[in-house]
Amino acid sequence: METIKLTIDNKEVEVEKGTTILNAAKKLGIDIPTLCYLHLDDLNIENKPGGCRICVAEIQGRRNLAPTCSTKCEDGMVVKTHTTRVLNARRTVMEFILSDHPKECLVCAKSGNCELQDMAHRLGIREIPGAEYAAVSTYKFDTSPSIKRNLDKCIMCRRCEMMCNEVQTVGALSAVNRGFMAAVAPAFEQNLEHSTCTYCGQCVAVCPTGALTEVDNTPDVLRALADPSKTVVVQTAPAVRAALGEAFGLEPGTLVTGKMVAALKALGFDYVFDTDFAADLTIMEEGTELLDRITRHLKGDKTARLPILTSCCPGWVNFFEEYFPDLKDVPSTAKSPQQMFGAIAKTYFADKIKIDRKDMVVVSIMPCLAKKYECQREEFSVDGNRDVDFSLSTRELAAFIKQANIDLHSLEDMDFDAPLGESTGAGVIFGTTGGVIEAACRTAYEIYTGKKLDRLDFTELRGFEGVRAATIDFDGLKLNIGIAHGLGNARKLLNDVRSGNSQFHAIEVMACPGGCIGGGGQPLHLGNSEILKARAAAIYNEDRKKPLRKSHENPFIIKLYEEFLEKPNSEKAHHLLHTRYFDKKKKIIVKQ
Amino acid sequence: MSSIKIELRQEDITKIREICDSFNKDPQELINILHSCQEHFGYLPAEVQEVISAETGVPVAKIYGVVTFYSFFTMTPKGKHPISICMGTACYVRGAEKVLDEFKKELGLQVGQTTKDGKFSLSSLRCVGACGLAPVVLIGDKTYGRVAPDDVKNILKEYE
Incomplete structure (x- = not known):
């Protein structure tokens, strides 16, 4: 490794050749302010377009200030990061950015959590010279089922473009036009709804301003809670409990399951249930389907296609419908836990408490923005009445709790309600990458072999590498399992499936890096993988503490099949818990 | 989709x-x-x-x-008779801008646009190498030199 020495702010530092000044300064504990820069440490991806010019510094012997995020260190370089010239330049740059930015901080959804606002504060901006003369660009406002775009607030950091193209390979967003009219937009500046967007929300998760935000469904939920004729049922996804605390100042990885339940009860929900219950149900359906397909495949049945792909992630479903419609019979037909929950709540549970499905409102709390779109899909409603009415993100729930003057810290832990609140550890680990397939293995193994598993932790399926492979021995049957998180990684595995080179029997895919714990609806982690690892650890911790850790041992699941669904993959289960997929790829039509 | x-x-x-x-x-x-x-x-x-x-x-x-x-690329179809007005230095100082304004007025177009009937499109370019003829207007393959704003109406008439 070749190293070089340089001086930053009178301190000498030795770094590997190729290191940027910004990273060399970090090594010295010097925190140069950055705005457009973003480092996704676990993916080893840096967004450093050098566009915003906030991170500039003075290099001895150079006439111009250099952006430190994209300037490489040279041997003997002398860098100064806070000279008068540098500070003035930063302030001027910031004033220019702000002159073309709406002054709406008081009512902006991002206020208090906005990197632009923080930077203005850090740089001590107290006025925006010429703001009254400056023309402010105006763009068309765009809203979709999941994501809102307000490009007036865009500062062209292009982080969203990097997430959409490099990490997710979705390619819905690109920088378009030039100069004052420059923006990040879908092709032909159409709305997101008409692009290849999967609503994974990773663009929202990295946006430093209020340009990209989630659609806020809190008012809809508030209205339902205020309506005495409605029974409002809420379900919470596994990844929410591992991240909600962060919005209340708790350390990443603090589990707040009991407090979250208490807060939801305090908010006035009639029944607080757990999506983990539906996750257990998913395992019953998907695991059975997996075993059925593998057994048929081994017997030479050509219609049983392998690998089977998981289907709980709505961003992933949108992705393969758009990019791999030729493979749409490969994923499991099992609905996602969110939708299974809705289907059971509005049939089985509505019957139990003797109300009409129209008088029940099902709300989901999700780490995800694609879930908002998923619950609006036509196939998930009965006569126009959705199985899941509204989906709120973890961030929206945090804001909702704060609005209602509920002090999360002082709440006594409470338990989920029965019967749809009972879950096993297998349901919990759905929240992190590798968790769904691990949960499926726990159940499928015991059903297939008829033997008890002696170890429940399939550590070979855990971890954070983008693509992982492991072989699980089902008593002689060697199952090859693939795992991908992040749509770019999923694409690699899907290309192999398409070309017939895939060695896997089953593949788990999660659209977001890290799985649901890194979802587009979670408190922002801005690429810091330590936060994701802490959330994952919290989830495995909750799994370990559960008395039951295999989905098929959940007594309420057993009861549900006895009383209502008969058996996994029964006709009734198929009707309520399975779905189909659509070809959404654009077609080239030949004009006659 | x-x-x-x-x-x-x-x-x-x-x-x-x-x-x-x-x-x-x-x-x-x-x-x-x-x-x-x-x-x-x-x-x-x-x-x-x-x-x-x-x-x-x-x-x-x-x-x-x-x-x-890239400004070279366009998503608007060019007209049957594409009009280009040279805005190079020589043409500019000899009044190309006024000529361009006259075309804009007569056709009701902005630079980069095409008339609804697809007949004319309007663009500006930088120096066609005929500075002696400034200001220069190109329509299709035909070159017009020393164009004054008052000539614009008559030039367009040729294409009716």
Whole structure:
């Protein structure tokens, strides 16, 4: 490794050749302010377009200030990061950015959590010279089922473009036009709804301003809670409990399951249930389907296609419908836990408490923005009445709790309600990458072999590498399992499936890096993988503490099949818990 | 799903595919592919960009980004009689801007636009190398020299 020495702010530092000044300064504990820069440490991806010019510094012997995020260190370089010239330049740059930015901080959804606002504060901006003369660009406002775009607030950091193209390979967003009219937009500046967007929300998760935000469904939920004729049922996804605390100042990885339940009860929900219950149900359906397909495949049945792909992630479903419609019979037909929950709540549970499905409102709390779109899909409603009415993100729930003057810290832990609140550890680990397939293995193994598993932790399926492979021995049957998180990684595995080179029997895919714990609806982690690892650890911790850790041992699941669904993959289960997929790829039509 | 319908004649689709093939469908050759397609079609409508995307695997948003970044590329079809007004230094100092304004007024167009009937399109360019004739106007292959704003009406009459 070749190293070089340089001086930053009178301190000498030795770094590997190729290191940027910004990273060399970090090594010295010097925190140069950055705005457009973003480092996704676990993916080893840096967004450093050098566009915003906030991170500039003075290099001895150079006439111009250099952006430190994209300037490489040279041997003997002398860098100064806070000279008068540098500070003035930063302030001027910031004033220019702000002159073309709406002054709406008081009512902006991002206020208090906005990197632009923080930077203005850090740089001590107290006025925006010429703001009254400056023309402010105006763009068309765009809203979709999941994501809102307000490009007036865009500062062209292009982080969203990097997430959409490099990490997710979705390619819905690109920088378009030039100069004052420059923006990040879908092709032909159409709305997101008409692009290849999967609503994974990773663009929202990295946006430093209020340009990209989630659609806020809190008012809809508030209205339902205020309506005495409605029974409002809420379900919470596994990844929410591992991240909600962060919005209340708790350390990443603090589990707040009991407090979250208490807060939801305090908010006035009639029944607080757990999506983990539906996750257990998913395992019953998907695991059975997996075993059925593998057994048929081994017997030479050509219609049983392998690998089977998981289907709980709505961003992933949108992705393969758009990019791999030729493979749409490969994923499991099992609905996602969110939708299974809705289907059971509005049939089985509505019957139990003797109300009409129209008088029940099902709300989901999700780490995800694609879930908002998923619950609006036509196939998930009965006569126009959705199985899941509204989906709120973890961030929206945090804001909702704060609005209602509920002090999360002082709440006594409470338990989920029965019967749809009972879950096993297998349901919990759905929240992190590798968790769904691990949960499926726990159940499928015991059903297939008829033997008890002696170890429940399939550590070979855990971890954070983008693509992982492991072989699980089902008593002689060697199952090859693939795992991908992040749509770019999923694409690699899907290309192999398409070309017939895939060695896997089953593949788990999660659209977001890290799985649901890194979802587009979670408190922002801005690429810091330590936060994701802490959330994952919290989830495995909750799994370990559960008395039951295999989905098929959940007594309420057993009861549900006895009383209502008969058996996994029964006709009734198929009707309520399975779905189909659509070809959404654009077609080239030949004009006659 | 995109609301843009990709509807093209078979021969057009074949032509775009040929062009992409001639560059080995290489995403790095995108600008050259766009040049060739614009040379063939006269402009780069959304449909053409969609087919290039399908052939090269470059997301159509990226292609649109390139098309809108470089001023050479256009998504508006040129008119039957494309009008170009030279705005090079020599023409400019001899009043090209006033000539351009007159064309804009007569045709009701801005630079880069085409009349509804597809007859005229208006563009400006930098120096055609005929500075002795400044200000210069090109319509199709025909060159007009020493054009004054008052001449514009008569010039357009030639194309009625």
